[in-house]
Amino acid sequence: MIDTIKKHIDEVEKFSATTKEDIENFRIKYLGSKGLLKEFFSEFKNVPNDQKKEFGQTINALKTAAEEKVAALKEGVESKEESKGVYGDLSRPGEPLELGSRHPISIVKNRIIEIFSRIGFNVSEGPEIEDDWHNFTALNLPEYHPARDMQDTFFVEKDPDVLLRTHTSSVQVRYMENNKPPIRTISPGRVYRNEAISARSHCFFHQVEGLYVDKGVSFADLKQTLQYFTTEMFGKSEIRLRPSYFPFTEPSAEVDVYWGLETETDYKMTKGTGWLEIMGCGMVDPNVLENCGIDATEYSGFAFGMGIDRIALLLHQIPDIRMFSENDIRFLEQFKSAY
Structure with a gap:
């Protein structure tokens, strides 16, 4: 045993x-x-x-x-x-790496920067929390101007001298204060307006504003620059300028591009006219130049501004501006770009 x-x-x-x-x-x-x-x-x-x-x-x-x-x-x-x-099984082929996507706002912004960089524009940036001088006063917006109303502007802690910038023109003021002509710059960034949120508007959005100051700058230079931009950005070269009013430019104009009437969407976007408003522009008011320490008798300039969100809505046929800020991964994954 x-x-x-x-x-x-x-x-x-x-x-x-x-x-x-x-x-x-x-x-x-x-x-x-x-x-x-x-x-x-x-x-x-x-x-x-x-x-x-x-x-x-x-x-x-x-x-x-x-x-x-x-x-x-x-x-x-x-x-x-x-x-x-x-x-896992180490003998199996590796899983493919998922490529990230750029936000449609970034795609459009980078495209705009790339287009203007070809003709000598640099990029300037500034603070989103601004003071009264750079956001209003220096830009020919007097104390009684409607844009200063509490219903239009977010003021910080009820201080009338500190606010969230309502446009990136404040960056242009800072740039002119610290740089001598010739000046050729664009200022992309986020801005804030005290507006009701809907499918077509938001309390914050994105702008790109451009500025060119030099000797002998004319309205013809402005029109040719905008003609170049619309052709490169939209592939459409027919534009028109309608008289308008902005406190910091004189004369001022709204810029429309002929979008066409080829589809039902074109009719909706252009309200049956074929023309689509894309930006505002004008010659820099001499008072603005003087406020920034530039001799208006020697120099002249033009400025323009456009909404990045609006252009992104148009190019990508996005129906609701709120989709840009909801961070829905299903929405963001649709956008691929080299920019």
Whole structure:
């Protein structure tokens, strides 16, 4: 009997398994309630007294070997399963990396910057929290002007001299204060207006405003610059300028581009006229130049401003401006661009 138990010890030491089922069958065979160890212990009473000590030691050796073997095999299998769960099948091809998408506002902004950079415009930036001088006074917006009304402007802590900028023209003022002509710059950025939020308007949006100041700058230079921009941006070269009013430019104009009437969407966007308003522009008012320390008798300039959100809505046929700020990943994943 002792020799039989020793053979089982050898079998236990040589045993190997790669699945939990095989290990469990092995455990039941030796350590189960009806296993071999149970049988050997039941034979203990039939062993002669002079062999009981050796018999007991051999059974305990078999039990220890079986328990250690089961524990070692379980640890090995669980380790492999854990590794597979973390890393997967290392022999499989790698998962493709998902490319990120640019926000449509960034796509359009970068496109505008790229177009104007070709003709010598640099990019200037300024603070979104502005003071009265740079946002209003320097731009020929007197104290009684409607734009200063609490219903149109977000003032900071009810301080009439600190506010969220209502246009990026404030950046142009700062740029003129710190740079001498010739000046050729565009100022993209986020601006704020105290307006009701709807599908077509928001309390914050994005603008790009351009400024060119030099000797002998004329309205013809402005028109040619805008002609170049609309052709590059929209692929449409027919524009018109309608007389308008802005406090910081004189004369002033609204710029329309001929969008066409090829589709039903074209009719809706242009209200059946084929013309679409895209920006405002004009010659810089001499008072603005003087406020910024530039001699208006020697220099002249033009300025223009457009809404990035509006252009993005047009180019990508987006029906609701609120979609730009909702961070819906399904919406954002639709936009791919090299810019």
